[in-house]
Amino acid sequence: MRTTLTYVGGATHLLMKAIFYGIKPPYDLRLIVQQIDYIGIRSLTVVNLIAVFAGMVLALQTAYVLTRFGAKGFIGVVVALSLVREIGPVFTAIMVGGRVGSGITAEIGSMKVTEQIDAIRVMGANPVKKLVVPKLVATVVALPLLTIVAVILGILGGLLISVSELRVNPYYYFNTILESITFQDVLSGVGKTFFFGLIIAVIGCYQGMVTEGGTEGVGRSTTITVVLISIMILISDFFLTKLFMLLW
Amino acid sequence: MVSYNMKEPIIEIKELYKSYDGLQVLQGVELRVEKGETITILGGSGTGKSLLLRLITGLERPDRGEIHINGKDIVSLKEHELLPMRRKMGMLFQGAALFDSLSAGENVAYPIKEHFHLSEGEIEKIVREKLRLVGLEGIEDMMPAELSGGMKKRVALARAIAVDPEIILYDEPTTGLDPANTRRIRHLIIELQKVLKVTSIVVTHDIESAYAVTDRLALLHRGIIVMVGTKEEFVSSELQEVKDFVAGEVIKGAEEEGR
Numbered sequence: 237m238r239t240t241l242t243y244v245g246g247a248t249h250l251l252m253k254a255i256f257y258g259i260k261p262p263y264d265l266r267l268i269v270q271q272i273d274y275i276g277i278r279s280l281t282v283v284n285l286i287a288v289f290a291g292m293v294l295a296l297q298t299a300y301v302l303t304r305f306g307a308k309g310f311i312g313v314v315v316a317l318s319l320v321r322e323i324g325p326v327f328t329a330i331m332v333g334g335r336v337g338s339g340i341t342a343e344i345g346s347m348k349v350t351e352q353i354d355a356i357r358v359m360g361a362n363p364v365k366k367l368v369v370p371k372l373v374a375t376v377v378a379l380p381l382l383t384i385v386a387v388i389l390g391i392l393g394g395l396l397i398s399v400s401e402l403r404v405n406p407y408y409y410f411n412t413i414l415e416s417i418t419f420q421d422v423l424s425g426v427g428k429t430f431f432f433g434l435i436i437a438v439i440g441c442y443q444g445m446v447t448e449g450g451t452e453g454v455g456r457s458t459t460i461t462v463v464l465i466s467i468m469i470l471i472s473d474f475f476l477t478k479l480f481m482l483l484w
Numbered sequence: 485m486v487s488y489n490m491k492e493p494i495i496e497i498k499e500l501y502k503s504y505d506g507l508q509v510l511q512g513v514e515l516r517v518e519k520g521e522t523i524t525i526l527g528g529s530g531t532g533k534s535l536l537l538r539l540i541t542g543l544e545r546p547d548r549g550e551i552h553i554n555g556k557d558i559v560s561l562k563e564h565e566l567l568p569m570r571r572k573m574g575m576l577f578q579g580a581a582l583f584d585s586l587s588a589g590e591n592v593a594y595p596i597k598e599h600f601h602l603s604e605g606e607i608e609k610i611v612r613e614k615l616r617l618v619g620l621e622g623i624e625d626m627m628p629a630e631l632s633g634g635m636k637k638r639v640a641l642a643r644a645i646a647v648d649p650e651i652i653l654y655d656e657p658t659t660g661l662d663p664a665n666t667r668r669i670r671h672l673i674i675e676l677q678k679v680l681k682v683t684s685i686v687v688t689h690d691i692e693s694a695y696a697v698t699d700r701l702a703l704l705h706r707g708i709i710v711m712v713g714t715k716e717e718f719v720s721s722e723l724q725e726v727k728d729f730v731a732g733e734v735i736k737g738a739e740e741e742g743r
Contacts, residue, residue, distance in 0.1 A: 351581040358541050359595035359643075360570045362563070 247442040250364070251434070254372050254441075257365040267370040275336045275371070276378030280385070282335060283328055287386035290323055291315060291393025299402050308402060312409040313416045315394035316387075320417060320425045324387035326473055329432035332379055333465035337440040340371055341461040344444025345454040353445070363445075372437040379433035380426050387425070424480035431476055435468045493552075494519040494651065494683050495540065500549035502535060509535055511707030513549070522677055522684040523712075524694040526729065527704035533687040534578070536704065537653050540685070541575055542566040553651075571599050574644030575653040579660075580636040582628040582643070588615070589624030592643045599647050614642040617679070618672060634665030641672060645680065652676070654686040658693045666693065673697045691730060703729055 298314045344367055347353050356363045391413065398404040440461055447457040495517040502510040509532035517523055527533045538544040540551060542558055550557050553569055561569075574595075582591050592611045596602065602610075615621055618638040628636060637657065644652055657673065658666040670693050677684060677697075688694055694701055695715050702712045705725045711718070718726060 346584075350579050351577045352583055354538070354543050355575070355577060355581040355583075357543060357563075358570060358573065358575045360567050360598045361594075 243442075246446065247438050250368065250442045250445065251372075251438050253364045254368045254438075257362060258369045258373065260365075264366075264370065267366070268373050271370045271374030272378055274339075275332070275374045276382060279332050279335055279378070279382060283331055283382050283386050284389050286327055286331055287324070287389040288393040290327055291319060291390030291395075292397045294318055294323065294390070295394035295397035296401070299398070308404070309408070310412065311398050311402065311404060312391075312394070312412045315398075316391050316413040316417055317421065319387045319390040319394075320421050322425070322473075322477075324390060325383050325425050325428045325432065326469065328383045328386045329379060329429060329436065329469045330466055332375075332382060333432070333436045333469060334462050336375065337436045337461050337465045338458045340437065340440030341444040341447070341458050342454055344441055345447035345457045346451075348445060348447045349450050349453060368437075368441045371441060372434070375437040376430055376433040379436070380429045383426055383429045420484045424477070424484070427480060428473060428476045431472060432469050435472060436465055439465050439468065492519055493517060494554060495685070496550075496552040497536075497540075498550040498552075500536075500539065500551065501547045502532070502539060502544065502549075503547055504532075504535065509707060510539075510546070513704070513707070513709055515702060515709055515712070517683060517685060520681060520683055521700060522673070522686065522698040523700045523702060524686040524688060524698040525702050525704055525709075526688065526691060526694055528689060528729070528732075531704045532707065533689075533704055534655050537575070537655050537685065537687050541570070541573060541653065571647060572650040573653065574647070574649035574651070576637070576641050576644045576655060576657055578656045580628075580633075580640040582631075582636055582640055584628050586628075587624060588620075588626050588628065588631065588639045591628070591639060592624075592646050595643060595646045610646065611642075614646050615639070617645065617676070618642045619668075634661055634668065637661065637665070637669060638672065641669075641676075645676065645682075648680070650682055652680075652682050652684045654684065654688075656688055656690075657686060658688065658690050666690075669693075670696045705729070 294315050295311060298311050298318075299308060302308050302311055302314065344353070347367075353363050356366055395406060395409055398409055399406050443457050443461045443464070447453050449456070493516045495515070497513055497515040500510050500513040501508070513536065525533050525536060535544065539546055540553070542561065542563075546559060549559070551559055554572075556569070558566060558569055582588075583594065586594065589608075589611050592614055593607050596607050596610055611624060612621070615623065618641050620635060620638055620642065623631070623635070623639070628639070631639065654673065657669050661669060673684065673686065674697055676682070684698075686694065686697060699714055700712065701715065701718050702709050703726055704710075710725045711721060711723055713721070718730065721727065
């Protein structure tokens with residue numbers, strides 16, 4: 237219990253410091269762009285791949301249920317709603333969390349155990365500003381964008397199955413989607429990913445900063461990060477969903 | 485000893501206490517470092533020598549005690565208040581601690597960019613000059629992964645002296661190096677001392693290197709400095725801890741030579 241509280245306290249403290257140093261000039265845009273490239277652009281392939289397949293399997297499963305009730309025509313709506321509100325944000329966050337969160341921890345953790353973090357401080361620079369802020373900004377910016385791309389590709393994946401397997405009219409598929417998806421649906425889906433982005437970056441960075449015990453420690457830390465990020469995304473997903481439902 | 489006390493101290497440590505992982509490591513360390521001298525802090529592993537360096541740089545905070553640098557107590561300073569003091573310090577880390585993602589030249593340029601607003605051309609010139617000082621001209625574009633252990637240490641040394649510090653701290657400078665590189669680093673420490681006229685603190689358990697690079701030595705034992713003195717005073721000391729350390733190191737040194 238005590239270690240959990242210490243951990244939450246430490247991670248929150250890091251987030252506060254990151255926000256403080258993030259707002260305080262000077263801003264190093266070059267570092268942020270570099271991180272967006274690493275965190276966002278290079279995650280595109282994996283995220284797109286799982287998004288298409290998630291959309292396809294969703295269409296298959298939904299069709300199975302809907303045909304029982306003779307409501308096959310709603311397939312587009314159900315697929316799109318699931319993707320926008322839930323599957324898109326969570327799958328993308330977990331995928332990016334595994335790929336990027338572990339990468340952040342490994343990078344910062346190795347820097348910690350080889351005294352590079354100390355070197356940054358001795359040379360008069362601030363490790364939070366140099367390392368944490370760019371990663372935090374980049375993740376919070378990139379994750380919502382990745383999610384939007386993933387949702388669109390997921391809907392296209394669903395279309396593929398709907399047309400080829402279930403003989404649904406593609407025009408009808410899109411039309412029902414556009415008619416029934418509201419701005420609130422999009423907002424509640426994409427809105428969650430800002431928080432997921434925070435979780436990924438803060439846990440990734442904090443776990444890196446507290447890494448101890450050489451290269452073995454880096455391995456241990458990386459594992460902890462992936463597990464923690466996945467758990468935290470799923471738990472916070474429930475509360476965020478509930479919160480957004482209360483708000484609108 | 486009297487002659488040293490006449491000079492002004494650049495670093496003065498008083499009654500320094502620090503525990504680590506529930507272990508009382510430093511138990512009242514007292515040390516005066518005079519301007520322009522090179523002093524070696526000796527001690528077995530785990531005695532807190534490196535910790536002492538980390539305290540001097542402000543990387544760690546003591547539980548109790550004072551650390552005066554140029555007459556100013558740094559213990560109560562906040563991280564950003566340490567900046568002016570850190571501008572005057574260079575530290576060579578045990579494992580070099582070069583940034584893996586930056587080239588050798590960018591590593592050396594890092595502290596310059598942090599502390600000064602200079603043009604790229606001016607920075608390049610300084611970087612070239614510092615690398616030349618450590619005998620590594622023209623390796624600016626190489627990445628740390630491409631360098632040998634000894635070269636990494638020398639690049640790290642170039643980085644440590646990049647902003648012309650007044651104090652250079654060496655954490656186990658020769659540990660893990662082969663005899664040729666050990667000699668080279670020793671030679672560099674002496675050379676830099678002559679060229680840059682800095683104050684140096686060397687932390688090591690390697691008494692041979694200590695004898696080679698400094699004239700004053702301090703032995704850290706069980707949390708306190710048990711003796712400060714010249715090479716000659718150390719060799720002829722009747723103090724049991726000093727005799728044990730010198731004997732132990734000489735035997736270990738002989739074994740290593742024989743290997």
